[in-house]
Amino acid sequence: MASIKELARKEELFTGGHRLCAGCAAPIAVRQVLMGAKTPVVAGCATCCLEVSTTPYPYTSWMTSYIHSAFENVAATVTGAEAAYKALKRAGKVKGDFTFIAFGGDGGTYDIGIQALSGALERGHSFTYVCYNNEAYMNTGTQRSGATPLGAWTSTTPAGSVVPGKPNNRKDLTAIVAAHNVPYVAQSTPALWKDLTRKAEKALNTEGPAFLNVLAPCPRGWRFPSDMSIEMAKLAVDTCVWPVYEVIGGEWKLNRKPKEKKPVTEWLKPQGRFRHLFKPENEHLLQAIQERVDQDWQRLLKKCGEEE
Amino acid sequence: MAKTAKKVAMTGNSACAEAMRQINPDVVAAYPITPQTAIVEDFSTFVASGKVTTEFVCVDSEHSAMSACIGASAAGARVITATASQGLALMWEMLHIAAALRLPIVMHNVNRALSAPINIHCDHSDSMGARDTGWIQIFSENAQEAYDNTVQAVRIAEDPSVYLPTMVLLDGFIISHAIDRLEILEDKQVKDFVGEIKPPYSLLDPDNPIAVGPFDGLHGYFLEFKKVQNDALESAKKVVLDVAKEYEKISGRSYGLFETYKLDDAEVGIVVLGSTAGTAKTVVDDLRNAGKKVGLLKIRLFRPFPAKELAQALSHLKAIAVLDRSCSFGAQGGPVFLETRAALYGQDGQMPVSNYIYGLGGRDVSKEQILKAYEDLFKAAKTGKANDAPTFLGIRE
Numbered sequence: 001m002a003s004i005k006e007l008a009r010k011e012e013l014f015t016g017g018h019r020l021c022a023g024c025a026a027p028i029a030v031r032q033v034l035m036g037a038k039t040p041v042v043a044g045c046a047t048c049c050l051e052v053s054t055t056p057y058p059y060t061s062w063m064t065s066y067i068h069s070a071f072e073n074v075a076a077t078v079t080g081a082e083a084a085y086k087a088l089k090r091a092g093k094v095k096g097d098f099t100f101i102a103f104g105g106d107g108g109t110y111d112i113g114i115q116a117l118s119g120a121l122e123r124g125h126s127f128t129y130v131c132y133n134n135e136a137y138m139n140t141g142t143q144r145s146g147a148t149p150l151g152a153w154t155s156t157t158p159a160g161s162v163v164p165g166k167p168n169n170r171k172d173l174t175a176i177v178a179a180h181n182v183p184y185v186a187q188s189t190p191a192l193w194k195d196l197t198r199k200a201e202k203a204l205n206t207e208g209p210a211f212l213n214v215l216a217p218c219p220r221g222w223r224f225p226s227d228m229s230i231e232m233a234k235l236a237v238d239t240c241v242w243p244v245y246e247v248i249g250g251e252w253k254l255n256r257k258p259k260e261k262k263p264v265t266e267w268l269k270p271q272g273r274f275r276h277l278f279k280p281e282n283e284h285l286l287q288a289i290q291e292r293v294d295q296d297w298q299r300l301l302k303k304c305g306e307e308e
Numbered sequence: 309m310a311k312t313a314k315k316v317a318m319t320g321n322s323a324c325a326e327a328m329r330q331i332n333p334d335v336v337a338a339y340p341i342t343p344q345t346a347i348v349e350d351f352s353t354f355v356a357s358g359k360v361t362t363e364f365v366c367v368d369s370e371h372s373a374m375s376a377c378i379g380a381s382a383a384g385a386r387v388i389t390a391t392a393s394q395g396l397a398l399m400w401e402m403l404h405i406a407a408a409l410r411l412p413i414v415m416h417n418v419n420r421a422l423s424a425p426i427n428i429h430c431d432h433s434d435s436m437g438a439r440d441t442g443w444i445q446i447f448s449e450n451a452q453e454a455y456d457n458t459v460q461a462v463r464i465a466e467d468p469s470v471y472l473p474t475m476v477l478l479d480g481f482i483i484s485h486a487i488d489r490l491e492i493l494e495d496k497q498v499k500d501f502v503g504e505i506k507p508p509y510s511l512l513d514p515d516n517p518i519a520v521g522p523f524d525g526l527h528g529y530f531l532e533f534k535k536v537q538n539d540a541l542e543s544a545k546k547v548v549l550d551v552a553k554e555y556e557k558i559s560g561r562s563y564g565l566f567e568t569y570k571l572d573d574a575e576v577g578i579v580v581l582g583s584t585a586g587t588a589k590t591v592v593d594d595l596r597n598a599g600k601k602v603g604l605l606k607i608r609l610f611r612p613f614p615a616k617e618l619a620q621a622l623s624h625l626k627a628i629a630v631l632d633r634s635c636s637f638g639a640q641g642g643p644v645f646l647e648t649r650a651a652l653y654g655q656d657g658q659m660p661v662s663n664y665i666y667g668l669g670g671r672d673v674s675k676e677q678i679l680k681a682y683e684d685l686f687k688a689a690k691t692g693k694a695n696d697a698p699t700f701l702g703i704r705e
Contacts, residue, residue: 040514044379055522057529065511067382068521069405073375076367080337080379081511087334087363087385094384094512116375119368 001198007035011063018061019053023226025216025233026050026132027061028190030103033130033212036200039097040064042085044078046108047071049139050132072112075120075129078102082125099204100127106147107137110173121180121209128203128210131173134218142221142273146171149241150292151285152273154221159276164285169292177211178247184210186246188255191233195244195255202246215242223272235267240297245304254304261297264290313491313559320451320483323490324390324416324476325350327458329360330498333414334385334505337365337376341395342428343480344418348390370395374402374413381411382520384510386462389413392480393420396434400441406473407442408537409521412465412505413473415443416458419582419633420480421669429670430480432582433634436643442537444474444544445611447581451488453608454478456561459493460551462502467547471508472540477610479583481670497558541612548609565614567606568621570596574603576685577622579648580631581607584666584673588631591678602682607644615651622652626689628661629681632698635665641698660694666701677701 002010013034020027026049034041041064045051051068054061069077078100088094102120104113109131117129136154137143144154150169153159157166178185184206188196196214203210217232219225224232236242239262244255265286268274277285301308318326325347328336336355340348348366355364365380367373370391381387391399396417406413417435421427435445444464448454457476465474478484493501509518524530545565552563569589571577580588585606595602605621607614622628630649632642639646641663649661664681667673680701688694 040517042383042511052523055519057522057524060519060522062519063517065514065517066519067379067511068523069375069378069409070401073371073402076372076375077379080335080365080376080381081383082379083335083337083363083365083376084380084383084385084387085512087361087380088383088512090361090363091334096514098512098514115368116372119372123365123367 001201002035007197010035013037013041013063015061015063017059019056020049021220021226023219023229024049025190025218025229026134029130029132029196029214029216032190032193032196033101033200034064035197036204037099038205039099041099041101042067042078042081044068044074044081044102046074046104046113048105048108050103050105052139071108073116074102074104074108074113076116078127079120079123079125082127100125101204102127102129104129104131105139106131106133106135107145110146110171118180121177121182121211124208126207126209128212130212130214132214132216134216134221135170136221138218138221147173150289151277153276154273164276164282172296174211174213181250182209182211183207184246184248186211187213187242188244189215189233189237189242191230192237192244192256199246221273224270228270232267232270235262238262239264239267240293241267243297243300245300252303252305254300254306257306264293313493315489315491317487317489318451319346319485319487320454320478321346321418321485322350323451323455323492324458324478325354326492327455327498328388329354330493330495331386331388331459331462331502332360333362333388335363335365335377335380335387336389337367337373337380337387338389339367339370339373339391339395341370341392343420343484344390344392344395344416346484347416347418370398371402374399374406377413378402378406378409378411381413382409382510383512384505384507386505387413388415390416390418392418393422393434396438397422400438403438403441403443405521410471410540411473412471414458414461414465414476415473416476416478418478418480418484427669428480430482431633431668431670435475435477436634436636438475439611439643442472442541443611444472444541446474446476446609447607448476448478448483449583449585449606451483452490452561454483455490455492456555456559456563459498459501460555460563463551464544464547466505467551470540470544470547472544477582482583491559493559501555501558545609545612545614563608565609565617566621567608569604569606571603571605571621573601574625575601576627576682576689577603577605577625578629578631578678578681579605579607579622579644581610581644582633584631584633587673587675588678591675591682594675595682613647613651615647618648619651619655623655625659627659627685629664629685630661631664631666631681633667635668645698660688660692662688662694663698664701665698671702674702
């Protein structure tokens, strides 16, 4: 595990000057993930905020090799490159080792890209899939995804008088990936830089498929001031909305247990997308959200063999 | 040379797989679908028995197949895949991207109808639906041509002036599943002919990292880029001929943009592609024996469409019938008809051009059906009038 000094001296693989919004947590996550690479990187990107904002032709923020082809297929595209690497290495046409990373947003991962992801995991390619999860289709103006939490306003789940925001719970993608029994699966967030850089190093240097689900708060879509992204990610961990854990060879391990589990309203309150939940008539929704978070947390503790 | 060639009996699918074995591509990413399945199965046995050194990626869908091929090709590998029908349709998005990223992927498409109703048999609606994706499209009449086209496709796709994906088309079941007699080249001949792929860029060059597929905004280079892409596809015409010439030297078999059959002194002629050309040739022979001056033109290269060359080859005819094995719904006729008539438009003494839709969903194509088209042509040659709308051959009313 590299110290912060060592990390600071690492070659920058992802440069500034990109067009991502002020306060966007995605580029922070990408930089922290790339710090784990020990060999030249081939990075793939699904169509998403990260993709459009980091490669406005003829510019690129990527000091690595980079490929984008479409929205739902970054896992297939990157594992195709990995297959080429295996064949060309065998034939002696390529020398040295490479690190293959696929980046996708939650839309490109939880929803439209889940088939390609599942297939790539099952085939056992050596690559890391990184989902930077901002909990909606932020690139196109905040439409709901399978990662959007219950009750959240999005442009396709507006908070109306009949339907108050998203009526469904998010899916547990990290557990779905873990069910593939791949060597390494983890959840993290750039707010915990030590946690994320350690997990990235582990994932990127694991033989076989690895998966990182990284919560990346979005000031525009979540409706909070752009200097609060890291704070929002921390609150997600402290309220147990976004627990950080890893699944190594099928063993679940909790990496951080908040000393005092904060009520979920502390995470919801600063976010404009949940504003309507604080109206008196929606109090039951706040309760439902808290109950869901508690249930998920209990289930996770059990999986990780932790005391309540 | 041809005299030493090995004569074998195999299905069209096996012939394609055999060509793939001899090419020994770096990566094959494929998903099985009727009637292409045997290509993937045969190739899997080559992988399992060590007859190829290919990295075989048996993916979760055709969309992932083409996506993985794109990743592999961008990484500098020689890549081949195969599909059919719904599979090609599922790839549709990625077909455009493979072409626009200028990746020389070679793919068999075993022609099959598109649903609904679901139908596993031959027609050309699948690959005709992909005709504007920027791929080179080469049609085959039989297993021999499917084999020969596969070997040539590698060279065409990878030519530095082209660098575009290439589709080899063969008719589902009629070619893919029928056992045919054909000649195959020696392994070494194929190996020498295809040589090594020489990608100008690769994802696996750490000294020269590249960005493939960047974002092009409203004020970007999109229009200019598309012009360049179209120019590259146009330039494939010359390469197809050059590669064919070279291939003739090792195989003894000659190929062009299209094949003409008894066309030079013909008064009327039929334009056709795929396996139906074989049936149509026997009708030409019958009519010739009866003293009728008929001929045939079989299109080999559909994309890029050899419009000028085709128009010249047909220019002396008094009437033309174009046979389409797919329907372009709501258009003035099938895709081959539209291309052919557009190619002929503006010529002096424009002859009538009629369109016939036939064989959809694997409906048997009889000599009688083709004979009907020729009989109509004799009338059209006299009256100077084509049919008003496509005639459906062999339809039950």
